[in-house]
Amino acid sequence: MKAFNAIFKNEFKLSLRDMNIPIFGIVQPIIVAIIIGLTGGSKPAFEGAGYSFIDQSFGALTAICICATGLMGMPLLLSDYRHRKILKRYMVTPVSPALLLFVQVLVNLIMSIISLISIYIICSVCWGYSMDGNVGLFLLSYLFVTLSIYSIGMMLASLAPNMKTASLLCTLIYFPMLFFSGATIPYEIMPKAARAAMDILPLTQGVKLLKATSLGLPAENAVIPIIILALVSVVCVILSIKFFRWE
């Protein structure tokens, strides 16, 4: 517990000092939220919709930070730690690798929650957003999506043999997920064919789930995303543990 507290405190401070996660995970989604708000705002999402454009986009906006922390921040940090032999130094101490990984997940999760709260405040103050769906269910699905996207990041960190490959893999996965999952560019405005392609991305399913719970849509909208994300998590967690390397 002592080790956990000290490592957590230190890693949290370092992530603030680094500014990568605060910029890409917190400032970036706020900017996107403002743009979405200014373009659609409190107008109905489509003709005859029971909810506004911002209502529809809220779930997607909250996914941006999950994407930034899970697919860029965390895997790059872990491969950097391996590259700098920081993990190797930990290897010759009594600390368990699970604790180190758990600390990283927690630091990034907290950043995501800060991002979520900021977006909520901006959307509600500027465009009168209030959640139609059940808040508890939304938070639960938020946690679920976060953990499954983080498992992808963990797998990237474990599989990438060096820093260069890690950055390449992260770039190849992060940007498509950021732009083509509906997190930044709304899924609904995409052509039908593009949507079919977007559905392959796990984050698209995450965004669908977040939308379904935040809008309080019927449960059947959530079934497929939950199954896909659960499968992704199981596979990625197994691979990331199997291929974890200190050095």
Next chain:
Amino acid sequence: MTKALIVKGLTKSYGNIRAVDCLDLEVNKGEIFGLLGHNGAGKTTSIECILGVKKVDVGTVELLGMNPTADRKKLFESVGVQFQQTSYHEKVRVSEICEVTKSLYKAPADWRKLLKSFGLSGMEKRTVSELSGGERQRLSVLLALIPNPQFVFLDELTTGLDSKARRDVWKYIESLKTDGLTVLLTSHYMDEVETLCDRICILKKGQVVVMGTVKELVAKSPYDNLDEAYLWYSGEEEAANESI
């Protein structure tokens, strides 16, 4: 005398290159043992295999009566390690890395006292990237001592230090030795080896050339000092003459 480290038949290859070849080694409790050899002789690989950082191909290692891989968590409560190349998060402060290191152990040493002994007091708020090479090296040795270890591994402990700092480090290691600390170190400085080491082992191409006390090794060679004896044993004598 009880053994702190027993290595039997340790072999490790990288591709076709045999980095360590059937190394047998025993270090007694309370002893300072020097592993010598020129660059690429297999010193670092030996240490990393002993610590379980690298997987051995063949052979066994018993460190403080434990298996470094199977008993990792328990073993590293009492073992401190300074790697040759250690790097840190650039923006981490000296006090922060000391605090984190301290938190990993059940009965850690007081790192503020260690900072003082290593001439680093007043640098708590500096980030690691702001330290000079010598200061960073001293920090690495210091971190290896935070666990209050029974056994410490120091890979090139004073590389990059000025003579005053080297002497300070030696003095500190010697004071810990009187408290029963066992040390395995590597070094390229023969004055350091003569001052600190009870016994030494010279490696060449991953194999043991000779092992014994400094006196024994010098006596067995055609020379009367360790510098020349070392070059003779490690086969660098000719190379040294050629370059002259």
